[in-house]
Amino acid sequence: MQPLITFEGIEGCGKTTQMKMAREVLRNHHLPHLLTEEPGGSPLGRRIRQILLRRSPEEICPEAEILLFCAARAQHVRETILPALRRGEWVLCDRFSDASFAYQGFGRGLDLDGIRQIDAFASPLRPALTFLFDLPVETGLQRALDRISRAGGEAPEDRFENEALAFHRRIRKGYLTLARENPERFRIIDATRDIFTIHKDVSVQLAAFIKGQIHALP
Ligand SMILES: Nc1ncnc2c1ncn2[C@@H]1O[C@H](COP(=O)(O)OP(=O)(O)OP(=O)(O)O)[C@@H](O)[C@H]1O
Ligand SMILES: [Mg+2]
Numbered sequence: 001m002q003p004l005i006t007f008e009g010i011e012g013c014g015k016t017t018q019m020k021m022a023r024e025v026l027r028n029h030h031l032p033h034l035l036t037e038e039p040g041g042s043p044l045g046r047r048i049r050q051i052l053l054r055r056s057p058e059e060i061c062p063e064a065e066i067l068l069f070c071a072a073r074a075q076h077v078r079e080t081i082l083p084a085l086r087r088g089e090w091v092l093c094d095r096f097s098d099a100s101f102a103y104q105g106f107g108r109g110l111d112l113d114g115i116r117q118i119d120a121f122a123s124p125l126r127p128a129l130t131f132l133f134d135l136p137v138e139t140g141l142q143r144a145l146d147r148i149s150r151a152g153g154e155a156p157e158d159r160f161e162n163e164a165l166a167f168h169r170r171i172r173k174g175y176l177t178l179a180r181e182n183p184e185r186f187r188i189i190d191a192t193r194d195i196f197t198i199h200k201d202v203s204v205q206l207a208a209f210i211k212g213q214i215h216a217l218p
């Protein structure tokens with residue numbers, strides 16, 4: 001099976017922008033690929049996404065939150081990601097399991113072993129490569145909120161953006177902890193730079209990874 005590559009980081013760090021630009025590297029190598037996102041990636045996932053990301057007067061407790069994210073992941077993996085990998089496509093995914101550890105674990109304070117069990121039940125997949133876009137939370141949140149206000153619309157997806165700064169700082173630290181614990185898989189990218197400099201950095205790292213994968217073939 002081809003690899004699953006994930007794009008992670010706090011709100012507004014540039015995941016979606018960079019994932020779309022990274023597609024060019026796969027095209028240049030003539031590699032079939034699929035771009036997808038969490039929560040979402042399937043009709044059920046997109047319905048769960050609305051519950052999770054739109055602001056609503058009803059509370060979602062952290063335990064329900066992790067279960068909803070993992071329910072969306074279970075469907076996404078079976079309906080979209082695994083079939084694509086089996087067709088021989090490379091899959092680029094905007095957020096995946098690491099987000100559950102960063103947000104519900106480090107951010108909300110849920111037990112990390114509990115999350116590991118729920119995530120393992122939801123998905124047998126592990127990313128082969130993960131880009132972590134790191135930047136101060138104030139910068140990321142400003143970018144995300146600017147993007148949301150430019151987009152307009154009736155129900156903005158800003159439930160997480162409206163959380164306290166301390167929550168986002170715990171998530172940033174959490175992601176960096178995950179990256180330190182899994183150095184072979186993570187590439188930490190300085191996301192304070194301009195879009196094209198970051199893209200160049202991602203392209204070099206991705207091309208090196210592709211070269212390694214192709215050489216590893218029997
Ligand atoms: N390096 C950058 N410098 C300045 N602005 C950027 C940079 N990268 C992305 N942006 C802009 O910041 C906003 C957020 O970027 P993007 O949507 O890619 O982030 P994200 O990590 O996907 O956010 P979210 O977590 O909300 O999905 C967009 O308007 C984008 O154009
Ligand atoms: Mg995004």
